[in-house]
Amino acid sequence: MKIRTAKYMLKEGILNAYRNKIMSLASIGIVGASLLIFGIFYLVMTNIVYNAGILKQQSEICVYCDPELNDSQVKQVEAIIKKDERIKDYKLESKKEAFEKAKKRLLGDDTSVVEELTEDIMQVTFYVKLKDPGMSKEFISQYRKIAGVEDVDYPEAAVEFISGMSYWVTVISGFLMVILLIISMFIISNTIKLTVFARRKEINIMKYIGATDWFIRWPFIIEGIAIGIVGAAAAAFLTINGYNAVEARFNSEFLTIGTGLVKLMKANRVWNEIILIYTLVGGFIGALGSAISIRKYLHV
Amino acid sequence: MVELKNVTKKYQTGTVALRDVNLKINKGEFVFLVGSSGSGKSTLIKLLLKEEDCTDGTVLVNGYDLSSMGRREIPYLRRSIGIVFQDFRLLPNKTVYENVAFAMLITEALPKEIRRQVPMALALVGLSKKANVYPNQLSGGEQQRVALARALVNNPSLLVADEPTGNLDPENSLEIMKLLSEVNNRGTTVLVATHEKNIVDTMKKRVVALNKGALVRDQEKGLYGNEDKNSEIYA
Numbered sequence: 001m002k003i004r005t006a007k008y009m010l011k012e013g014i015l016n017a018y019r020n021k022i023m024s025l026a027s028i029g030i031v032g033a034s035l036l037i038f039g040i041f042y043l044v045m046t047n048i049v050y051n052a053g054i055l056k057q058q059s060e061i062c063v064y065c066d067p068e069l070n071d072s073q074v075k076q077v078e079a080i081i082k083k084d085e086r087i088k089d090y091k092l093e094s095k096k097e098a099f100e101k102a103k104k105r106l107l108g109d110d111t112s113v114v115e116e117l118t119e120d121i122m123q124v125t126f127y128v129k130l131k132d133p134g135m136s137k138e139f140i141s142q143y144r145k146i147a148g149v150e151d152v153d154y155p156e157a158a159v160e161f162i163s164g165m166s167y168w169v170t171v172i173s174g175f176l177m178v179i180l181l182i183i184s185m186f187i188i189s190n191t192i193k194l195t196v197f198a199r200r201k202e203i204n205i206m207k208y209i210g211a212t213d214w215f216i217r218w219p220f221i222i223e224g225i226a227i228g229i230v231g232a233a234a235a236a237f238l239t240i241n242g243y244n245a246v247e248a249r250f251n252s253e254f255l256t257i258g259t260g261l262v263k264l265m266k267a268n269r270v271w272n273e274i275i276l277i278y279t280l281v282g283g284f285i286g287a288l289g290s291a292i293s294i295r296k297y298l299h300v
Numbered sequence: 301m302v303e304l305k306n307v308t309k310k311y312q313t314g315t316v317a318l319r320d321v322n323l324k325i326n327k328g329e330f331v332f333l334v335g336s337s338g339s340g341k342s343t344l345i346k347l348l349l350k351e352e353d354c355t356d357g358t359v360l361v362n363g364y365d366l367s368s369m370g371r372r373e374i375p376y377l378r379r380s381i382g383i384v385f386q387d388f389r390l391l392p393n394k395t396v397y398e399n400v401a402f403a404m405l406i407t408e409a410l411p412k413e414i415r416r417q418v419p420m421a422l423a424l425v426g427l428s429k430k431a432n433v434y435p436n437q438l439s440g441g442e443q444q445r446v447a448l449a450r451a452l453v454n455n456p457s458l459l460v461a462d463e464p465t466g467n468l469d470p471e472n473s474l475e476i477m478k479l480l481s482e483v484n485n486r487g488t489t490v491l492v493a494t495h496e497k498n499i500v501d502t503m504k505k506r507v508v509a510l511n512k513g514a515l516v517r518d519q520e521k522g523l524y525g526n527e528d529k530n531s532e533i534y535a
Contacts, residue, residue: 004408005405005408019393201389202391202392204389205389205390205391206406207375207378208378208383208385209378209383209402209451210375210376210379210403211375211406212375215375215406
């Protein structure tokens with residue numbers, strides 16, 4: 001295709017979208033609404049996956065040593081941990097540190113009641129982070145058998161729950177998004193079909209005077225892409241602003257409650273993705289919708 | 301130029317529109333295709349434009365064998381044929397100039413060629429002064445002249461006109477026929493399907509008559525109806 005022909009088609013496509021203002025606006029509305037719902041699913045999915053990832057990364061396995069162990073025995077346990085290649089990094093909490101922490105946590109500033117207690121009742125703890133959190137189960141069962149280790153603890157249930165949830169949310173959201181896009185593509189296709197129907201005589205004339213199918217098809221496809229992109233822009237504007245508001249509110253609420261566990265991703269981390277995905281998806285369903293609509297009228 | 305060899309066209313409904321038609325039109329000829337409604341004129345034109353495929357036989361147009369032609373080649377065949385319809389078929393949202401230029405635009409002609417050819421085609425049909433007018437602002441005769449300019453702008457070797465005067469008054473009909481004759485004098489082969497007895501009789505060109513799908517007469521400098529025995533079938 002020559003550049004001047006491409007220019008002509010681009011101009012025709014955009015002019016056609018402008019000429020059919022009402023139909024175009026209807027299509028833009030449908031694309032925008034579909035993408036907005038798509039975006040909500042996408043953001044929920046992304047945030048769950050994001051939080052699951054953080055939780056997995058942050059979760060530490062606690063290896064509690066027997067309180068009776070002396071320093072050299074503790075060093076033996078530490079040596080085993082040091083050698084273990086599955087471990088990304090670890091932190092040792094001494095008896096003293098554990099005692100101080102417990103005092104602070106349980107009694108605040110009033111430490112008079114525990115004056116008679118000593119740090120000897122506490123145990124040395126290793127806080128371990130694994131390179132691959134998927135190895136946790138195997139790691140825990142092995143370490144429970146090591147001499148000098150009293151117990152191994154891990155927030156298993158929470159991590160497994162959120163991991164399982166992120167998997168199912170991804171599957172269900174993915175499925176719903178595909179269904180949603182197919183539905184919106186058919187709606188767009190039907191909307192564009194009306195414009196194609198209104199211009200079927202024009203298409204017929206073009207065919208008779210020797211226009212190729214692509215020469216006829218391109219302006220309609222460009223019209224579909226233009227509608228898709230404008231719809232995408234509207235949806236992106238609403239999504240970003242809506243998400244900004246929700247994110248600010250949600251994160252501040254949860255932080256003051258003090259869980260700190262579930263956080264929404266920062267809006268600026270998802271902007272680029274949202275804009276890119278909306279533009280591509282909007283343009284693609286617009287183009288495909290147009291191509292489907294016009295097919296029937298090209299057989300002259 | 302145009303050759304039909306033992307052409308039969310049977311539609312899916314079972315209607316036989318053309319029966320074993322043999323016809324040859326040479327370069328530079330002017331041919332009237334006559335016959336009553338349902339005689340097969342429109343089907344014959346549809347075959348020439350590859351809008352329909354024949355059931356049996358061979359159709360050759362401008363060097364293309366239409367029987368073995370693929371869908372992708374159809375636009376190139378149609379570009380080699382100028383087409384004029386009874387209902388003009390102009391693009392309503394384009395001006396006269398743009399309608400004519402459009403036929404060149406689809407061939408990806410150079411802008412300077414378009415700027416040269418379109419005014420010439422409009423001058424030929426006497427519409428130079430109406431270049432910037434939209435089709436709905438023109439009379440039927442003028443609209444048909446625009447359609448003729450569009451058909452001629454790519455210098456086709458064959459011009460096919462399907463009832464070009466069907467929607468026109470006698471005066472405009474005659475004007476269009478004069479133009480077609482002039483186009484023919486410049487070397488273009490012209491095939492006109494018509495019901496206009498007066499025009500056919502006045503112009504005294506080759507007449508090919510169809511009746512119930514069969515070619516019943518092919519006469520040099522003929523009349524609309526055969527004065528001897530077949531005149532009633534063309535009424």
